Structures are given as C-alpha cells and as structure tokens.
Amino acid sequence: MLTENTPVFNSYSKYIRETFGERVQKISINTGYSCPNRDGSKGLGGCTYCNINSIKPEYANAKKSVTEQLSEGIDFFSKKYKAQKYLAYFQSYTNTYHNNDVLIKTYEEALNVPNIVGLVIGTRPDCITPEIADYLQEVSKTKYVSIELGIESTNEETLQKINRCHTYQETIAAVEMLASKNILVGGHLILGFPWENREGIILHAKNVSKLPLKFLKIHHLQILKSTQLARDYEANKDEFKLLTLPEYLDIIVEFLENLRSDIVVQRFLSESPKDLLIAPHWDGVKNYEFTSRVEKKMKEMKTWQGRLVDEKG
Ligand code: SF4
Structure with missing residues (x-):
C-alpha cells in the first residue's frame, strides 16, 4: 500500500546511497573524441538537436589531461559538497569512439x-565494441562501471x-550485449518532438x-542555438509545437506509470x-524542482512508477 513515505519512483539519489552508502559526485570529462555523426563516417553536422557546447562544464576541457580535469572537478565539488567519492563521467561526444588502446x-x-571509484561512459549504441x-566487464569486477x-x-x-544515423534495433542489440556481460546500462531519451503525440511518447x-x-x-x-532543429523551429514556429511545462508534467507521470519499476530514473x-537555449x-x-512536482502529483494521484506495467503482470 502506498504511504506518505513510499517513493513514487525509483530515484538515482536513492540508488547511489544504497550502492555506495553515501553521496557520490560525477565529474564530467571531455576527451575531445568526436562522434561518427560529426566526422563524416556516418554523418556530418551531427544530430539535429545537438549543440555540443551545452554539456561542457568549465573544468571539462579537452586540452587538459584526464587527470587534470578530474583533479579540478574534485577540487570544485569538494568545496561544495561533503562527497568523498567520485565517478569519472565521460560525458561529451562519443566516449568509446577511438581505438581500443587509446580508450583503455x-x-x-x-x-x-x-x-575515483568508477567510470560512467556516455556513448552511442552503434559505437561500443564487444x-x-x-x-569494461573486467574493470567492473573491482570498480563501478556503467555505460x-x-x-x-x-x-x-x-x-x-533527428539524423541520429543509428537505429533502435542497434540500441536493442547494444543494451543486450552489455547486459549479457553484467555491465550496468543506462539510456537517454528525449521526449517532446513535435511530431510525436502523447501515445507515441508513452510507447517509449x-x-x-x-x-x-x-x-x-x-x-x-530543447531547441538550442546553432542546431538544425533551431533552423527548422525558426522557419516554422507556428507548427513546431513544444510541450508546455504542465503538459510535460502530465506526460512524465503517465510515462512513469508505464515504465518498469526497477529502472532507476536519473533525471527528467x-x-x-541559458545563452544557448x-x-x-x-x-x-x-531538475530538482521538477522532480518535486512529479513526486507531489504522483502522490496526489496515488500512483507510482510501473503501476500500469505491474497491473498487466
Ligand atoms: S548528440 Fe552525440 S552523437 Fe549526436 S552529434 Fe552530438 S555528440 Fe554526436
């Protein structure tokens, strides 16, 4: 039975506390690797929504070594929070897109x-080799690893x-391959493309x-400056309907009801x-404010993550 204190969704902060016994901070690193959707091997110009400058904190500068970036990141966060443990977060671009020796x-x-207690590596589903x-499976025996x-x-x-230059079938294959090696796998999703209706979003x-x-x-x-999506949006604003905040909140609640209850949700x-948006x-x-609104709404509705999955068995 749902009580006032029952979590209505499976949150990342709870997962981290349960896994490490304390707060763990991710430190972003920029390796400067490109991606096959920008260097021409699969596509040019990148995904239509991507402005790579939107995901680089100041200390994550590819001109600095990985050690320098991590040390500066640790220095920055250790003044802000009491965290003692950190994860190296390979965030920008495609961080498995290089030869194996360089990657390792x-x-x-x-x-x-x-x-540094482990690695979190962001990449594309078509760029991770067995x-x-x-x-990474070997590393994961002694350190934390997630992709x-x-x-x-x-x-x-x-x-x-959106010019991703890979298919969902390739995503399925990559997730299954990684999970078969006991590597923790996460996924990013973008919700709210103007051509997808609510049913289409819930289907994700x-x-x-x-x-x-x-x-x-x-x-x-989000429509970011210097992207193809921005050009499409500016050319056709009237038909390019973006979700309002209340609409998105409603959709997220229904999305969570249809999401398997053991999937840990990292953000919404x-x-x-601001200068790129x-x-x-x-x-x-x-994100933290929106998360509170999601929790409040789900409690009011007496619903929870996976409710509609669990009901169907
Ligand atoms: S979103 Fe990722 S794959 Fe797409 S262009 Fe940007 S860096 Fe490349």
Whole structure:
C-alpha cells in the first residue's frame, strides 16, 4: 500500500546511497573524441538537436589531461559538497569512439586518480565494441562501471528525422550485449518532438521497459542555438509545437506509470545553458524542482512508477 513515505519512483539519489552508502559526485570529462555523426563516417553536422557546447562544464576541457580535469572537478565539488567519492563521467561526444588502446589508456588514467571509484561512459549504441565491453566487464569486477547510451528515441522514424544515423534495433542489440556481460546500462531519451503525440511518447516507456536497462535519463526537447532543429523551429514556429511545462508534467507521470519499476530514473529535464537555449523557457525550472512536482502529483494521484506495467503482470 502506498504511504506518505513510499517513493513514487525509483530515484538515482536513492540508488547511489544504497550502492555506495553515501553521496557520490560525477565529474564530467571531455576527451575531445568526436562522434561518427560529426566526422563524416556516418554523418556530418551531427544530430539535429545537438549543440555540443551545452554539456561542457568549465573544468571539462579537452586540452587538459584526464587527470587534470578530474583533479579540478574534485577540487570544485569538494568545496561544495561533503562527497568523498567520485565517478569519472565521460560525458561529451562519443566516449568509446577511438581505438581500443587509446580508450583503455584513458579509462585507466581516470581510475588511477585518488577517490575515483568508477567510470560512467556516455556513448552511442552503434559505437561500443564487444572488445571494449569485455575490458569494461573486467574493470567492473573491482570498480563501478556503467555505460550511458544515447537511445534518444525508440521510434525509427524519429531517429531518422533527428539524423541520429543509428537505429533502435542497434540500441536493442547494444543494451543486450552489455547486459549479457553484467555491465550496468543506462539510456537517454528525449521526449517532446513535435511530431510525436502523447501515445507515441508513452510507447517509449513501454519499449525501453522491455530492455535490460538499469538506468534511464529523460530529457525534454530543447531547441538550442546553432542546431538544425533551431533552423527548422525558426522557419516554422507556428507548427513546431513544444510541450508546455504542465503538459510535460502530465506526460512524465503517465510515462512513469508505464515504465518498469526497477529502472532507476536519473533525471527528467535538460538544463542547457541559458545563452544557448531558444525554447522552451519554462521559467528556468531546475531538475530538482521538477522532480518535486512529479513526486507531489504522483502522490496526489496515488500512483507510482510501473503501476500500469505491474497491473498487466
Ligand atoms: S548528440 Fe552525440 S552523437 Fe549526436 S552529434 Fe552530438 S555528440 Fe554526436
């Protein structure tokens, strides 16, 4: 039975506390690796929504070594929080897109920095080889390892429209391959493409619930400067309908009801820098504020993550 204190969704902060026994801070690293969707091997110009400058904290500068970036990040966060443990977060671009020797050297460098307890590696589903997965499986026996895959959509037509240059079928194969090696796998999804209706958005929850995913990061669609999406938006604002904040809140509640209850939800909102954001503005609401609204609404509705999955068995 749902009580006042029952968590209505499976949160990442709770997962981290249960896994490590304390707060653990991710430190973003920029390796400067490109991605096959920018260097021409799969596509040029990148995904239509991507402005790579939106996900780089100041200390994550590819001109600095991995050790320097991590040390500066640790220095920054140790003044802000009491965290003693840190995860090296390979966030920008495609962090398994290089030859194996370089990749392994980079990951080892990160693991050798004091107080780094593991790796979180962001990449594309079509850029993770079984060899690197084998290496990460070995690492995961002594350190924390998780892979974050840019799923972005489970709809093949959307993936084409946003120029991802990979398919959802490739996502399924990558998640299954990694999970078969006992590597924790997370996925990113973007919700709110103007051509996807509510039913289509909820279908993403049902689809990813069939995958052996451990984590999910949800982002609302943001139109960022210097992207193809921005050009499309400016050219056709009237038809390019973006979700309002109340609409998104409603959708997230239904999305969670249709999401497998053991999937850990890492976030609900994108928080791109103001100077890059064209729309929507939503009064600058932060992820933690939105999370509180989700919890409040779900409690009021007496519902919870996975309710509609569990009911169907
Ligand atoms: S979102 Fe990722 S894969 Fe797409 S262009 Fe940007 S860095 Fe490349």
